[in-house]
Amino acid sequence: MLLVVVGLMLAAVVLVGVGERLRLPWPALMVVFGAAVAVVPGLPDGFGVDPELILPLFLPPLLFATAQRTSWALFRARWRTIALLAVALVLVTATAVAATAWLLVPGLAVTAAIALGAMVAPPDPVAVEAVAGRVPIPRRLVSVLQSEGLFNDATALVIFQAAVLATVSGDELSPLGLGVRFVAGAAGAVVIGLGIAWLARTVLGRLTDTTGRSALTLVLPFATYLAAEEVGASGVIAVVVLALQLRAAADADAATERLTQRSLWDVVEVLVTGIAFGLIGLDLRQVVTAAGDELPRMLGHAAVVCVVVIAVRTLWMVAAWRFLRRAHDAGAAPLTGREAVLLSWCGMRGLATLALALSLPVTTAAGEPFPGRTELVLIAVSVLVVTLLLPGFTLPGLVHALGIDDEAEAEQRAEREIVLRARRAAMATLDFEREVRGLPDDVGARLRERLERIEAVMSGESPSEDERQRFAGMRAVREQANAAQASALAAARAEVLAARREPGVDPHAADRVLHRLDLRSVLLD
Missing domain, CATH: 1.20.1530.20 (Na+/H+ antiporter like fold)
Incomplete structure (x- = not known):
């Protein structure tokens, strides 16, 4: 059996x-x-x-x-x-x-x-x-x-x-x-x-x-x-x-x-x-x-x-x-x-x-x-x-x-509504951080601009051509930064695994470090 x-x-x-x-x-x-x-x-x-x-x-x-x-x-x-x-x-x-x-x-x-x-x-x-x-x-x-x-x-x-x-x-x-x-x-x-x-x-x-x-x-x-x-x-x-x-x-x-x-x-x-x-x-x-x-x-x-x-x-x-x-x-x-x-x-x-x-x-x-x-x-x-x-x-x-699979688009809209509520809650929290906890105005303004743009897109508004180009440039920079960070994390994981195989290295300690790196990689993805 x-x-x-x-x-x-x-x-x-x-x-x-x-x-x-x-x-x-x-x-x-x-x-x-x-x-x-x-x-x-x-x-x-x-x-x-x-x-x-x-x-x-x-x-x-x-x-x-x-x-x-x-x-x-x-x-x-x-x-x-x-x-x-x-x-x-x-x-x-x-x-x-x-x-x-x-x-x-x-x-x-x-x-x-x-x-x-x-x-x-x-x-x-x-x-x-x-x-x-x-x-x-x-x-x-x-x-x-x-x-x-x-x-x-x-x-x-x-x-x-x-x-x-x-x-x-x-x-x-x-x-x-x-x-x-x-x-x-x-x-x-x-x-x-x-x-x-x-x-x-x-x-x-x-x-x-x-x-x-x-x-x-x-x-x-x-x-x-x-x-x-x-x-x-x-x-x-x-x-x-x-x-x-x-x-x-x-x-x-x-x-x-x-x-x-x-x-x-x-x-x-x-x-x-x-x-x-x-x-x-x-x-x-x-x-x-x-x-x-x-x-x-x-x-x-x-x-x-x-x-x-x-x-x-x-x-x-x-x-x-x-x-x-x-x-x-x-x-x-x-x-x-x-x-x-x-x-x-x-x-x-x-x-x-x-x-x-x-x-x-x-x-x-x-x-x-x-x-x-x-x-x-x-x-x-x-x-x-x-x-x-x-x-x-x-x-x-x-x-x-x-033709029932056509309803998937409606479900995606429902999902976007939930994302929209999450963005609004995040923006309210930004206001609290700025007004109560002293978040610098320039940092708060940049974050708020990003969240407002996301909210507009989620509401169905079409961005202008200038905004499209600006967002494309921002996305390219972000993707480049993410790729660099992913490569750095990959090198860090490889080094940890190499150290784990060396004599005298505590495998448990190496596994703890590797777990933290894995979590960071998942959050990046």
């Missing part, structure tokens, strides 16, 4: 570059790679991953990394979209899939069919970010998909656990009990997430070492998830709340810490995502082997369920477009027919579907085989593969055909 994990991490590193070159989502390539490795003769059927460990190992860090890209304000502005997609759409999809499976599979219990519906209902936020985040889709739509994925797992998990328990014990499934359990689990998760976030901020305030602070943020998602699950709350919601609260309480002056943590989480996200999606491909062999001679019939049923899943999402998005358009909610989505098509096509399933499928019990409480387990797992994995690979390889072309 260790060999498999290391191999998947190496493959992820390689396929990230391949995906960038081919303009394809590398997680989809990881699934194909895992499936190709799985058919190599001589490999064992199973790779030793306990299904009960898939969610606790992979979901917390990936949820935390994804949730850090959003905010409380975004959730408040898009509560309608979250309610429509993360709760209502999951319920409708689970119901439609359950009815379809119950009609297709002879002798399948209703509760087992509902368990299948819960398995394939929630799109995965990790898959969404990994696939859609690398395509020129407006970030507004990507954030809608992420918001949906961050909360829909909680709805699906409650339905799945209740349905499996009813199937194993032979009891009836109570819709009222499901609702109470979901509300209680969500409320408890919010309390746990906020409580651990407060405790974490208290501890982080007493830690002065940047490495230790970053290490704590790596441990927190796992601790929060396990704590919530231990008391019967939603680990998914607890981790999301933790990430949102920590992000909201971030210190504006902690620039070095943000640089360190961003680098850390970029690496963690690539490696964990690579392992998770590689394992999806590897598990395909185990599923196919279990089906045996019944594979063609089961694949036919799986194809019908895949069509139902995609059709339900498409119809729901069209209905949501009609509803939200009348509601005049500018922060919601979809607001146009093109957005409805795109969001319909971006219902990628991922880790949650795989983990729930593989965690189905083998037997019931009476010792009988779990009804239709092999076929349920095959259908769930088929939906995962179809909804992940099909959009993964066709999404760039669809985005271009719909």
Whole structure:
């Protein structure tokens, strides 16, 4: 198993570059790679991953990394979209899939069919970010998909656990009990997430070492998830709340810490995502082997369920477009027919579907085989593969055909507005430095002139020809100075590395000096 994990991490590193070159989502390539490795003769059927460990190992860090890209304000502005997609759409999809499976599979219990519906209902936020985040889709739509994925797992998990328990014990499934359990689990998760976030901020305030602070943020998602699950709350919601609260309480002056943590989480996200999606491909062999001679019939049923899943999402998005358009909610989505098509096509399933499928019990409480387990797992994995690979390889072309990538210019304008606010704050600070702290007038005037010119350009004003020439000359001088400084820093780094290799030189002292030079070079860039 260790060999498999290391191999998947190496493959992820390689396929990230391949995906960038081919303009394809590398997680989809990881699934194909895992499936190709799985058919190599001589490999064992199973790779030793306990299904009960898939969610606790992979979901917390990936949820935390994804949730850090959003905010409380975004959730408040898009509560309608979250309610429509993360709760209502999951319920409708689970119901439609359950009815379809119950009609297709002879002798399948209703509760087992509902368990299948819960398995394939929630799109995965990790898959969404990994696939859609690398395509020129407006970030507004990507954030809608992420918001949906961050909360829909909680709805699906409650339905799945209740349905499996009813199937194993032979009891009836109570819709009222499901609702109470979901509300209680969500409320408890919010309390746990906020409580651990407060405790974490208290501890982080007493830690002065940047490495230790970053290490704590790596441990927190796992601790929060396990704590919530231990008391019967939603680990998914607890981790999301933790990430949102920590992000909201971030210190504006902690620039070095943000640089360190961003680098850390970029690496963690690539490696964990690579392992998770590689394992999806590897598990395909185990599923196919279990089906045996019944594979063609089961694949036919799986194809019908895949069509139902995609059709339900498409119809729901069209209905949501009609509803939200009348509601005049500018922060919601979809607001146009093109957005409805795109969001319909971006219902990628991922880790949650795989983990729930593989965690189905083998037997019931009476010792009988779990009804239709092999076929349920095959259908769930088929939906995962179809909804992940099909959009993964066709999404760039669809985005271009719909013309949605044209909205990137509007997002750039929004970014310029934020830069403009930053420039204004900087100018106000210059006035304070000049009036209160005695900044020389000539220095303040030069700095203010530069900031005012930047503000004018950011507001859309076109500079005159004289200004263009003057700015061109200033830019040439600045580039020459930056090039000279970069060369000087490069020579300094080379000298430090040469000293580090000499006998009698403390490597740790050399590394500290090199780190400062590296930071200066990054700031220069």
